[in-house]
Amino acid sequence: MLGYIVRRLLSTIPVLGVVALIVFLLLHFAPGDPAAIMAGDSATPAQLAEIRQRLGLDKPVFVQFFYWLDQLRQGNFGTSLHSNKPVAEMIAARVGPTLSLAVTTMTFSILVAIPLGVYAAWARGRLSDRLVMTLAVLGFSTPVFVTGYMLIYLLSLKAGWFPVQGFASLASDPIRFARTITLPTLALSTVYIALIARISRSSVLEILGEDFIRTARAKGVPERSVFLRHALRNAAVPIITVIGSGAAFLIGGVVVAESVFNIPGLGRLVVESVLARDYPLIQSLILLLSVIYIGINLVIDLLYTLFDPRIRY
Amino acid sequence: METAKTKEILRIDNLDVSLVESGKTLIRDISFTLHAGETLCLVGESGSGKSLTSLAVMGLLDPGALRVSAGRILVEGIDVLAASAEELRQMRATRMSMVFQEPMTALNPTETVGAQVEEVLRVHGEGNAVTRRERVLKMFEAVHLPAPERIHASYPYQLSGGQRQRIVISMALILNPRLLIADEPTTALDVTTQRQILALIEEMQQKFGTAVLFITHDFGVVSDIADRIVVMNRGDLVETGTRDEILARPRQDYTRMLVSSVPSLVPPGRMPVTGAQILEVANLNKVYTQGSFLSGRRRVDALKPTGLTLATGEILGIVGESGSGKTTLARCLTRLIEPTGGAIRLGDTDISAMSQRQLRPYRRRFQVVFQDPFRSLNARLRVRDIVAEGMLNFGTPREEAYARVGDLLERVGLSVEMMDRYPHQFSGGQRQRICIARALALRPEVLIADESVSALDVSVQKQVLELLREICDETGVGIIFITHDLRVAARICDRVLVMQRGEVVESGSVDEVLTRPAQAYTRELIGAAPGRNWDFEHFRPFA
Incomplete structure (x- = not known):
């Protein structure tokens, strides 16, 4: 098992290298000249050349690439073209809220969706099953910003239970953290609850048709155990796959949720950096998100082996 | 008591x-x-x-x-x-x-x-x-x-x-x-x-x-x-x-x-086949290599060098348990998987090393009937088109091909009116008859039946076995009949090869092998065959 983890970790190195190259080239060939942006409209050609030289933009592409890699290795992610602050610092300031939101969203979704899905499978065909599945379709087709503004309207403005916007970190003010994170989590979770509940239901139903479920019943296993012990564990692989790809796509929802609830997170930083063509910042953000994607995939693969002993790479 | x-x-x-x-x-x-x-x-x-x-x-x-x-x-x-x-x-x-x-x-x-x-x-x-x-x-x-x-x-x-x-x-x-x-x-x-x-x-x-x-x-x-x-x-x-x-x-x-x-383990007693040789296989083998650069390579001999011959009008049984290599042999013979080495001479031509393009005209001459009649027919085609497809591919005019489909269906015990139906409208036995009709459509010289009656009920099995024997005697097609069931082999085959772990351990006429087995493994197989003491056809135990 340990050997497998080490091998999987090693195998991510070439992937990371390719990702780094693509990220670099993407921006290198993107329209828009970073030197021109920095210099402003009134710059002379001499000033432009001077900036290019300072940024290393006059060197061959591959030299620039390796220089960039070497800088990354030293922890230097560059300086923002706009704020002139180190990129690493800017990202670090924004990671907390986004990470909090991602963790609460995924945890809440999993805790609600899997029992819901298993329940629907158990109540298959009955009214409660159809109700759960109808709600799932509804939850899946409602955009995050609609759910978000609805929640704000009902629970903040009308009921006054939660602040309308804002964010506080868990460390600084746990109570305010809980009050501010609840609505964005709910808004962002609906899609994932719908998605995970549906896949849980269908996977469990599929497993229930298997021969070993009949064996379990024939040996007198109570229905509850048939569902939780025999069916759910065998249904885990497709459920984990969906949770994993859900987590990977979370960033899209985070951008919207952070805007709706005015949370100073990474999602908004991504949007800001792209609008400002802040190249060093964009590069680092893409790289960071890629590393997160790769990490999620790694975790999913490891979880597979945990739930299904037949899977060994 | x-x-x-x-x-x-x-x-x-x-x-x-x-x-x-x-x-x-x-x-x-x-x-x-x-x-x-x-x-x-x-x-x-x-x-x-x-x-x-x-x-x-x-x-x-x-x-x-x-x-x-x-x-x-x-x-x-x-x-x-x-x-x-x-x-x-x-x-x-x-x-x-x-x-x-x-x-x-x-x-x-x-x-x-x-x-x-x-x-x-x-x-x-x-x-x-x-x-x-x-x-x-x-x-x-x-x-x-x-x-x-x-x-x-x-x-x-x-x-x-x-x-x-x-x-x-x-x-x-x-x-x-x-x-x-x-x-x-x-x-x-x-x-x-x-x-x-x-x-x-x-x-x-x-x-x-x-x-x-x-x-x-x-x-x-x-x-x-x-x-x-x-x-x-x-x-x-x-x-x-x-x-x-x-x-x-x-x-x-x-x-x-x-x-x-129910077939009995005692063969009915057949005349030796005297037809001309149509297929000769020499040293045919298949080696799989497993593993990667890091873990080291492992060789698996799925089929050790194997030879066999088949004459017109002959049914050659290949019997063995799962993993004995009988299906690998059949797939290599038909070039559905690539043999590692050896020769497959169909008439005078060695087809074992031909490219798929060169092989195509020879495909007509050897046809396969697979095990599971429920999955080996395209569910979206009518029987007419299933049976005619091979003929059309080899350039038979449409009219002629469809006319022959009618004849073939009658030959395998179905009726002409069934041409326009889809596979799901037939029972397992009928579907296997359709598979046989499809295989015969190209007038092959060699027919390979891979566990073709294993999925069928015993009464239907008997009819399909009788049909195969009749077709063999009538048209002179040589049949390679692969089965795990010695009793089925006893009923239909002229000669048998007994396979174990990728190689032939014994071969000979069906009488010889089943009544006077020379090898311990063959004796073990015969000893394990259920119902070997009962002559079902005549409602009595064997004396």
Whole structure:
């Protein structure tokens, strides 16, 4: 098992290298000249050349690439073209809220969706099953910003239970953290609850048709155990796959949720950096998100082996 | 002598099972009894309702689709149909238990088999974790599993089919139920494994005095183990009697037809074939290499260098257990997989090394009939197009091809009007006839039948075997007939090759090999063949 983890970790190195190259080239060939942006409209050609030289933009592409890699290795992610602050610092300031939101969203979704899905499978065909599945379709087709503004309207403005916007970190003010994170989590979770509940239901139903479920019943296993012990564990692989790809796509929802609830997170930083063509910042953000994607995939693969002993790479 | 066997364990009175939605009855008016220590074989072809009957006893009918609409089932005097869900749960594994057909899928793949057997004890509140484990290990020993400790910690995928079936049997018997229902428990196993599992069930039965309800379609097995027999057909009980009454003196026409269809291990006695040689295979082999650069390469000889010849009008049987290489041989012969080396001479031409493009004109000359007629026909094509496709591909004009489809269908015992139907409108036997018609459409010189009758009921099997023999005698096509069933080989083949672990261990005329086997392995196979002591066709034991 340990050997497998080490091998999987090693195998991510070439992937990371390719990702780094693509990220670099993407921006290198993107329209828009970073030197021109920095210099402003009134710059002379001499000033432009001077900036290019300072940024290393006059060197061959591959030299620039390796220089960039070497800088990354030293922890230097560059300086923002706009704020002139180190990129690493800017990202670090924004990671907390986004990470909090991602963790609460995924945890809440999993805790609600899997029992819901298993329940629907158990109540298959009955009214409660159809109700759960109808709600799932509804939850899946409602955009995050609609759910978000609805929640704000009902629970903040009308009921006054939660602040309308804002964010506080868990460390600084746990109570305010809980009050501010609840609505964005709910808004962002609906899609994932719908998605995970549906896949849980269908996977469990599929497993229930298997021969070993009949064996379990024939040996007198109570229905509850048939569902939780025999069916759910065998249904885990497709459920984990969906949770994993859900987590990977979370960033899209985070951008919207952070805007709706005015949370100073990474999602908004991504949007800001792209609008400002802040190249060093964009590069680092893409790289960071890629590393997160790769990490999620790694975790999913490891979880597979945990739930299904037949899977060994 | 019968005193120990007098206690009634199972009693079924006038049982009807019907579909919940349409109310259609699937089994009607089934009644029989089963006593302690007795083996009752419930026999019938597919769709006879034998599995439904057994599931009804266990209370395992799918409640959404099926229900018992009339009758009574008593297990040790307790009315199963009147029991609550919880009472029924408690009866399972303690009073009645079940062993299923497919040991490959009957166990939970994500749990160790030890935990799965222990679960039986746990859900019935037996002992604590330590004593449960001890009891399971003891049970594994009783069912002759090697290294019980290691098996206990194994997952199902790490065990062989026979070992898994032993696990399922330990699960069924660990609480010493008085009734064991075995639903085709050996059908998916090789004959030698089947022999061992049947012996194990008998041993357990004697040890615990269990009553066994054994469900099977195989009269060979029935003749070996049954005390009494219940014959079912399409949901009706046809006949009940002792083994000898049913096998030697059947009263009903259906039973007579069924019993007499069962092939015997003794070949009917054939004239040697004198046709010209059409196929010669020399040193044909297939090597798979596994593993990667890091773990080191491993060579697997799926097929060791093998030679054979086939004459016109001859049926050559290739027999062996799973993993013996018989299917690899067939696939290499047809170039469906690439042989590693060797020669395949069809007439004067060696086709073994041809490119697929060069091979194409020769494809017409060797055709295949596969095992599963339910999956080897394209469900979206009409029979007309399925049978004509090959001819059209090789340039036969459409009119002519369709006319020939009609002739072929008549030849294989179907009718011209069936041309416009789709495969799902046919039974298994009819579909296999369509497959044969398709294969014959190109007037091949060699026909390869890979387990072509294994999925068919015994009465249908007999008809298809007769059809193949007739076609062979009539058209002179040479047939390579691959089967795991020695009895089928005995009935149809002129010569046989016996294969084991990728090589031919014995070959010769079917008479020679089956009546005077030279090799130990062949003798073992023959010894394990169920029903070898019974001459079903003539309703008598072999002298």
